[in-house]
Amino acid sequence: MTLSEPTWLHVCDVNAIPRLGTRVLCHPSGDIALFRTETDNVFALRDKCPHKGGALSQGIVHGEKVTCPLHAWNIDLTTGEACAPDVGCAQRFPVRIDAGEVYLSLVETTSAEPAEATAAA
Numbered sequence: 001m002t003l004s005e006p007t008w009l010h011v012c013d014v015n016a017i018p019r020l021g022t023r024v025l026c027h028p029s030g031d032i033a034l035f036r037t038e039t040d041n042v043f044a045l046r047d048k049c050p051h052k053g054g055a056l057s058q059g060i061v062h063g064e065k066v067t068c069p070l071h072a073w074n075i076d077l078t079t080g081e082a083c084a085p086d087v088g089c090a091q092r093f094p095v096r097i098d099a100g101e102v103y104l105s106l107v108e109t110t111s112a113e114p115a116e117a118t119a120a121a
């Protein structure tokens with residue numbers, strides 16, 4: 001293993017995250033929200049809206065976005081960026097799906113790739 005390789009943490013079965021819903025992973029550095037889209041992509045963001053810290057896990061998932069429950073900012077799940085005209089970014093973490101199991105890397109990223117499904121469940 002090199003320093004650039006992520007360490008994958010097993011989180012749950014993909015079906016433990018409701019479609020168009022979320023699951024929260026409590027972590028000492030702050031909660032991380034895992035979002036499952038209608039097309040079964042999974043994304044992970046810090047559970048803290050870049051506006052005023054609302055819990056994104058309590059928001060509404062639509063397409064590849066989540067709408068914050070506090071002031072309705074839309075956050076792009078692929079990047080963590082607020083959608084225009086709003087400006088801000090939630091921390092994003094890499095997610096991998098392998099044989100229907102969700103793995104998370106705690107390495108923060110700004111890349112825009114969805115969870116990578118490497119094998120069917």
Ligand code: FES
Nearest residue numbers: 049052054068071
């Ligand atoms: S705290 Fe999320 S939109 Fe204001």
